[in-house]
Amino acid sequence: MGPELIDRLIIKNESKIVYLIMDGLGGLPLEDGGRTELETARTPNLDALARRSVCGLLDPVGYGITPGSGPAHFSLFGYDPVKTNVGRGLLSAAGVDFPITDRDLFMRVNFATIDGEGRVLDRRAGRIDTEENRRICAKLKSRVKLPGGVEAFFETEKEHRGLFVLRGDDLREEIGETDPQKTGEFPHQPSPLIPEAEKTADLIRTLMDQCKTILADEKKANMVLFRGYSRLHRFPGMEERFGLKALTIAGYPMYRGIARLLGMTVAPVTTTIDDEIQALERYYREYDFFFIHVKPTDSRGEDGDFKAKVKVIEEVDALVPRITALNPDVLVVTGDHSTPAALAGHSWHPVPAILYAKTCRPDGVVRFGERDCTGGGLGRIPMVYLMGLALAHARRLEKFGA
Numbered sequence: 001m002g003p004e005l006i007d008r009l010i011i012k013n014e015s016k017i018v019y020l021i022m023d024g025l026g027g028l029p030l031e032d033g034g035r036t037e038l039e040t041a042r043t044p045n046l047d048a049l050a051r052r053s054v055c056g057l058l059d060p061v062g063y064g065i066t067p068g069s070g071p072a073h074f075s076l077f078g079y080d081p082v083k084t085n086v087g088r089g090l091l092s093a094a095g096v097d098f099p100i101t102d103r104d105l106f107m108r109v110n111f112a113t114i115d116g117e118g119r120v121l122d123r124r125a126g127r128i129d130t131e132e133n134r135r136i137c138a139k140l141k142s143r144v145k146l147p148g149g150v151e152a153f154f155e156t157e158k159e160h161r162g163l164f165v166l167r168g169d170d171l172r173e174e175i176g177e178t179d180p181q182k183t184g185e186f187p188h189q190p191s192p193l194i195p196e197a198e199k200t201a202d203l204i205r206t207l208m209d210q211c212k213t214i215l216a217d218e219k220k221a222n223m224v225l226f227r228g229y230s231r232l233h234r235f236p237g238m239e240e241r242f243g244l245k246a247l248t249i250a251g252y253p254m255y256r257g258i259a260r261l262l263g264m265t266v267a268p269v270t271t272t273i274d275d276e277i278q279a280l281e282r283y284y285r286e287y288d289f290f291f292i293h294v295k296p297t298d299s300r301g302e303d304g305d306f307k308a309k310v311k312v313i314e315e316v317d318a319l320v321p322r323i324t325a326l327n328p329d330v331l332v333v334t335g336d337h338s339t340p341a342a343l344a345g346h347s348w349h350p351v352p353a354i355l356y357a358k359t360c361r362p363d364g365v366v367r368f369g370e371r372d373c374t375g376g377g378l379g380r381i382p383m384v385y386l387m388g389l390a391l392a393h394a395r396r397l398e399k400f401g402a
Helices: 003-009 044-051 069-076 088-095 130-143 195-214 238-242 253-261 273-286 296-302 306-324 370-374 383-393
Strands: 017-022 054-059 104-114 120-122 151-158 161-167 223-230 246-249 289-294 330-334 351-357 379-382
Touching (some): 003 383, 017 383, 044 306, 044 330, 044 351, 054 370, 069 088, 069 253, 088 104, 088 151, 088 161, 088 223, 088 253, 130 151, 130 161, 130 195, 151 253, 161 195, 161 223, 161 253, 195 223, 246 273, 273 306, 306 330, 351 370, 351 383
Parallel strands (some): 017 289, 017 330, 054 379, 246 289
Antiparallel strands (some): 054 351, 104 223, 151 161, 330 351
């Protein structure tokens, strides 16, 4: 059974669904027999919620597959993560509200630090602040000149992340990424993955060389790493598929971009987790579905900072009573993927999940953690089916068959 079956069973009503997503929630112990970040955190409110809920583990894409944030979020929203997989550049473009055309090629950029020999020292340029990012983008905009009448656009996303856009004819997205995904290595050369992409690969090599020259005098952001190339792709929206009037509450552009591509309304930019809960409270009467995105859990995991990730989880836990006070018909608490501090990056491990509804069957789980959720009533399921469960508990699906 594919996840698309639920599209044919939709019933509209006044029920409310809230997704509280802690990005990169899943973790690992730092030592044998130890606890994960979630298991280490003091989470009395999430534990109390787990006792009233059904819990389990979610696989974002498939067993053993380490997901990117894009496919993981599409999966959360009930979209097949393989069929809808697009380059992160498009998600970033939608996130910063870039004026997209059919002639555009989008690419996600990390500003990075390289040494004198060209090896990557820091893939995130010390997480430069957003204002520094804007200054560097303006510098590139004033000096980059590409051949063949191709236009180049340089947009700030957040911190070390940026969006570069090439606008021209016959540009292809089938290009190898230049980000080596680890330090101590040289950036990869952009290579065509199909013969038709050779011209585009040459163009990106020219762009990469010009950027390296222009940024040579920068102390931190002296290199660019390209990934997530994408042309424009279109998808059926959440209201079209599920009859949901949906609101996204997120600070980072990429997640706002996913929301826009799926037809969700995007709330004004938030800067703190408390701001996000305030936005939920402010707009609660106006929408059916709410996606609250918490980024710092993922960022601290990628930094390899176990204690800081624990602290973020505890900060979220303290705000849970404000969500439950709204009495949503369905409340889901989970992550899009695992980002263990022990690995300082995304991993293939399933993500712990809570699904609360008056119609759920509490399963005896008394604490929200990876090992506890292993014995939960949801079992271990593909993440793409989570939306169907949420809709069912919201009484938004009719019976299938006679």
